[in-house]
Amino acid sequence: MKQEDTKQDIQELIKRHLTLLETNPHNTDKSIIILPIGSYKEVIELILNLQKTCIMALQADYISNTYIGDPNVNIQAVLEFITQLMPYEEMIFLDEVKEIMKKTEN
Numbered sequence: 001m002k003q004e005d006t007k008q009d010i011q012e013l014i015k016r017h018l019t020l021l022e023t024n025p026h027n028t029d030k031s032i033i034i035l036p037i038g039s040y041k042e043v044i045e046l047i048l049n050l051q052k053t054c055i056m057a058l059q060a061d062y063i064s065n066t067y068i069g070d071p072n073v074n075i076q077a078v079l080e081f082i083t084q085l086m087p088y089e090e091m092i093f094l095d096e097v098k099e100i101m102k103k104t105e106n
Helices: 003-017 040-059 071-085 088-105
Strands: 021-023 031-033
Touching (some): 040 071
Antiparallel strands (some): 021 031
């Protein structure tokens, strides 16, 4: 098999199987995770469920071990992820639409 054929085969495999991450157009050093979400309601429900899980984990008596590690570090990582899931831009959009609607009512 030629090197070019091998390269094409690998590129086809990449297109078919490596679908979770996309290149971040704003920061090429980072990738974007693609999550199949049906609506903003689902996003909020996911965020709430992750937060509730962190709350329950903080309330549990647990001793760290080598496999799971320190629960506080794990919970911190989840909370940081939750922060990135928050739909801030969408909330700004809604606020701006609300202001436009107020102007049209007068």
